[in-house]
Amino acid sequence: MTLGRSMLVVGLVAAASAAAVVLSSPTSRTSVAWCTAVSTVLVTAGLAEAQQRLRSLGRERDAAWERVRRAEADGERSRGELRRLRNDVESVAEVLPSAVEQLRERASAATVLTRMGEQGLLPSDGTLRGVVHKTVHTLHQEHRRLTSAMVMVQSCAQRLHAANTDHLREIDERKRPYWDSSSAPIRREDVRADFEALDAGLSSTGLLTQRLLALSGARRAGRPWAKPVPLERVVRAAIGACEHHPRVELALPQVPVAVAGPAVTATIHGLAELVDNALRFSPPTTRVRVSGEDAVSAMVLHVDDSGLTMGEETLRRARETVDFEQPLDITRLSGSRLGLAAARLSAERFGLRIAFCHSATGGTRASIVLPRQWLTHDTPTPPAASRAPALLQGGGPPPAREVQPPPDHSAAAPQPPRSTARLPRRIPGATRSSPAEHPAEPAPPPKRSALETGKRLSAFRQATRPPTPPAPTDPGGSR
Numbered sequence: 001m002t003l004g005r006s007m008l009v010v011g012l013v014a015a016a017s018a019a020a021v022v023l024s025s026p027t028s029r030t031s032v033a034w035c036t037a038v039s040t041v042l043v044t045a046g047l048a049e050a051q052q053r054l055r056s057l058g059r060e061r062d063a064a065w066e067r068v069r070r071a072e073a074d075g076e077r078s079r080g081e082l083r084r085l086r087n088d089v090e091s092v093a094e095v096l097p098s099a100v101e102q103l104r105e106r107a108s109a110a111t112v113l114t115r116m117g118e119q120g121l122l123p124s125d126g127t128l129r130g131v132v133h134k135t136v137h138t139l140h141q142e143h144r145r146l147t148s149a150m151v152m153v154q155s156c157a158q159r160l161h162a163a164n165t166d167h168l169r170e171i172d173e174r175k176r177p178y179w180d181s182s183s184a185p186i187r188r189e190d191v192r193a194d195f196e197a198l199d200a201g202l203s204s205t206g207l208l209t210q211r212l213l214a215l216s217g218a219r220r221a222g223r224p225w226a227k228p229v230p231l232e233r234v235v236r237a238a239i240g241a242c243e244h245h246p247r248v249e250l251a252l253p254q255v256p257v258a259v260a261g262p263a264v265t266a267t268i269h270g271l272a273e274l275v276d277n278a279l280r281f282s283p284p285t286t287r288v289r290v291s292g293e294d295a296v297s298a299m300v301l302h303v304d305d306s307g308l309t310m311g312e313e314t315l316r317r318a319r320e321t322v323d324f325e326q327p328l329d330i331t332r333l334s335g336s337r338l339g340l341a342a343a344r345l346s347a348e349r350f351g352l353r354i355a356f357c358h359s360a361t362g363g364t365r366a367s368i369v370l371p372r373q374w375l376t377h378d379t380p381t382p383p384a385a386s387r388a389p390a391l392l393q394g395g396g397p398p399p400a401r402e403v404q405p406p407p408d409h410s411a412a413a414p415q416p417p418r419s420t421a422r423l424p425r426r427i428p429g430a431t432r433s434s435p436a437e438h439p440a441e442p443a444p445p446p447k448r449s450a451l452e453t454g455k456r457l458s459a460f461r462q463a464t465r466p467p468t469p470p471a472p473t474d475p476g477g478s479r
Helices: 003-023 029-104 109-118 126-179 188-215 231-240 261-280 312-322 335-348 450-464
Strands: 248-251 257-259 288-294 298-304 353-358 364-371 375-377
Touching (some): 029 109, 029 126, 109 126, 188 335, 257 261, 261 288, 312 335, 312 353
Antiparallel strands (some): 353 364
16 A cells, blocks of 8 residues: 555544534534544544555565575575586696696696696685695605605615625535535534524624514514513524624623613614614724613613714704604605614603713714613523623624534543442332332343354344345256
8 A cells, every 4th residue: 555545544533533523513523533533533544554564564575585586696696606616626627637747757746736727727716725735745645754764764775785695605615615515624613603604794784674674663563571571581592683793892881780671672673773874874894882781771882983974964863853843754764764763763662761962072962871771680691501602892793693612522422420329120020119219230131151142143134134136047957
């Protein structure tokens, strides 16, 4: 209803009210006037309210239509975005294999993303573009880790192959005197030297295999030890695992300490890597000193070399490599630092901390800390019961395995003393042996004459001789 129609209704109502007042009697005209006036006011108010509601309904209708138009526009926009997003996803699905191929060709993540942007292959959606960037960078990192792992395996395999080849050549050279019957007799000292040389070669190869096992994530890189092992034997085993172990001097404090069985392998491997690192990075004419320090909460083993002093940058990288709080990234390791990484992985499980600092002799000092929780009290064995060769002053340690000297056949072996006690003598029909301590000697057999002895020997010979076959006969009468 429009405003003009509302005014017309109000005018008609007012005219009807005036007519009613005029046509009414004089006595009731006042009452009729009041009633018609009130009716006119009420009708006017009702029309005004209806007009207001109609206007509000019109506004709501217009708003609803506007929302419908907006929803249609949003739906069309969403369908367009969905189509564009679908096209971007399809293009990304086609582009990612090409990105992987470029990464395999040793292209960096930034180079791959730049090429994709120049070719218009990056998605237009910002979120999807961020996903593509993150995916390419993750693939690049994983490719670097895989490449570093393969380089690490190749380096260890090459060293293992070279060590195996040297070991086979050593065996071939040392076995010739044993195969040559015309050579001079082999002395016991030569045999022992051959075995010690072969033992040293196998020990160095074992260190390489332990390094490879540790870097590959193996939980155990050696044999298990059920009982504690004396600290001196553990240190000697670590030294003997190195190739040039005669250059090592050992100076341990005389403390009855043993390493608990679970931590023996990790201690040997970690200390062997530090000693091997000191031997490789010091002049061949110098010595490497292994010493110990009995602290309150731990046993500290120091490895001092006389090589060139490590620079601050090299020292910082070495400390980061063995720091348990720093994540170990194999992509940042070089071939010369694989030993430190392997030592860190072996020691980290048992909390054997490794530290580096400058040595007082001008080289580098590497220290490995053995916590008290992996140390026990060692009961020293009597000197007569120990067959381990003593460490010579100023010389190298013996091999990792304790080699017992071969027996000396030149001297007659001592015979054990004969016992004066005799075995108990059985009596026929008895169920127990005679309690006599020294029973009487058994009666000697009766003596036979020489004729009887000869007859017995002839009978035995005839009985054991094979039968003689008959001689063939000649039909012609000649032989």
